Amino acid sequence: MIAKDIMTERVITAPVMTNQISGVPVVDGAGKVLGVVSEADVLAKQGKSARDIMSPDIFTVRADASLEEIAALMSRHKIKRVLVVGEKELAGIVSRADIIRAIALGDYVPLQSPVYDL
Numbered sequence: 804m805i806a807k808d809i810m811t812e813r814v815i816t817a818p819v820m821t822n823q824i825s826g827v828p829v830v831d832g833a834g835k836v837l838g839v840v841s842e843a844d845v846l847a848k849q850g851k852s853a854r855d856i857m858s859p860d861i862f863t864v865r866a867d868a869s870l871e872e873i874a875a876l877m878s879r880h881k882i883k884r885v886l887v888v889g890e891k892e893l894a895g896i897v898s899r900a901d902i903i904r905a906i907a908l909g910d911y912v913p914l915q916s917p918v919y920d921l
Contacts, residue, residue: 810895
């Protein structure tokens with residue numbers, strides 16, 4: 804199983820609270836990813852715009868990245884989501900919830916990184 808099998812393709816880049824999600828990518832007018840705003844950023848930082856409070860360090864994978872690679876990246880960097888990118892555009896997002904959902908639904912997910920590390 805790879806990222807494109809479970810990623811959320813309709814990536815919301817709008818207000819976090821109204822969509823019941825834990826983080827959103829911040830993009831410029833051309834769709835270039837600038838950073839990510841998480842719930843933690845909203846609670847811990849002060850600013851008037853997403854750009855003011857976003858985390859500029861983003862972690863990306865290609866659509867053919869394996870779940871093992873994604874889980875290892877999340878575990879190693881203690882992050883909760885990775886952006887899936889195409890040639891130049893944001894293609895989707897994989898969160899811990901996406902991985903857990905795939906496991907819960909019985910999809911074959913041979914994780915080398917223990918789930919509790921996510």
